[in-house]
């Protein structure tokens with residue numbers, strides 16, 4: 788009787804060779820964790836939204852860096868590092884608005900301005916209660932006014948949870964914001 792207790796291998800269970808499991812994509816590891824553990828007993832949709840809420844590493848197309856960098860701040864030596872609350876808000880803005888929009892648009896979306904510390908906000912002429920100061924807003928463009936108009940139409944068509952969506956100066960750029968709680972879907976022109 789040989790090899791009675793030899794460990795058996797079930798290759799079909801592992802999509803990757805065992806020695807390469809560490810290299811498995813993060814999203815798949817997360818999904819697998821969900822399947823075997825914390826999702827049990829929950830309907831799939833609820834589990835998914837809970838997970839998206841709990842993990843702050845969901846951002847797919849945008850980085851905190853590009854949502855906080857500012858040529859003006861750099862030029863004037865202003866520290867535009869966002870506080871934790873603003874970082875959290877930026878994540879929510881990306882996960883709920885910017886990433887779904889980027890996915891549907893199918894091409895790069897540039898961020899002209901995201902988070903602004905109060906000092907920077909004042910310097911660039913932002914309104915005193917600007918949502919940029921809380922990390923809830925971004926000014927975005929896809930390169931031209933005509934393309935930005937198409938982007939704006941897409942935002943409406945997707946019915947994204949925007950608090951304010953502003954066509955700035957004939958769509959030279961688009962201001963989008965998202966906040967915790969009620970997002971009013973206010974479409975405006977300035």
Ligand SMILES: [Zn+2]
Pocket residue numbers: 919924925926962963
């Ligand atoms: Zn703005």
